[in-house]
Amino acid sequence: MKTITTEELKNMSHREGLILQGCGGDLQEWVNGINGILQEQGILLDGKPLDDVSVFQHEGLTNLLFAFGEHKLDIGKLAIWRIQSHEQFGGIWLSDYVENKLGGFAAGQQVKPDCPLIGEDGNIFNLMGIASRTLKENGMYEQAEKMRQRITGGECHSYEEALMVIADYVNITSAEPEEGMGMDFY
Known part of the structure; x- marks a missing residue:
């Protein structure tokens, strides 16, 4: 340590x-x-x-x-x-x-966008599509293409490896808000 x-x-x-x-x-x-x-x-x-x-x-x-x-x-x-x-x-x-x-990564370093994948259909192509859309919505078109190439181009040999690649590009979050984090309307 x-x-x-x-x-x-x-x-x-x-x-x-x-x-x-x-x-x-x-x-x-x-x-x-x-x-x-x-x-x-x-x-x-x-x-x-x-x-x-x-x-x-x-x-x-x-x-x-x-x-x-x-x-x-x-x-x-x-x-x-x-x-x-x-x-x-x-x-x-x-x-x-x-x-x-900490106010973000050091200058020149890009932050991964949050992507709500937990609770979604677990089909890897569905998850890859959601992650790709999230990247594109954040102006990260090159990263979306690189992620797709890594997953479909032979680098991944299992579902878990494909998930790890997705996690290299986005922060995997829940589609549901954490308990106590939602807004109450009266």
Whole structure:
């Protein structure tokens, strides 16, 4: 586990990961416990724990970044787990954290747009189409084409690999607002 700064986080637009906020006590126990949960939930498809873990301080909290790297993950299950356990662990995607808590990535680095895929028809071509449309709506036409080429051009050999490619280009979010996040009208 390495210690990093928030400035280093702002230079990680080419990476994605899961940040857990407010981790106290023995950080290695956190790493082991979270990896155990992810294994039990069937999220770690290759059976390997997320071992590229960094620790950083922000707003008085100790936070852990679990970088995804080359791991094979069930992103759909991970996204659902993150939403369900958000109150307990404060889980947030790296890209969302940098954008919402640190003011965005360093100059010249592009932020991935949010794309509501959780809860949609899971057919990979449907998900790719939604992601492509989201990219184009954000003026990211080249990225939409690169994503399509990577998925259909032989780079992906499984559904999970195709989802990981989609996650390289968009932040996978839920089509339904998080509980307590909706607006009440009287």
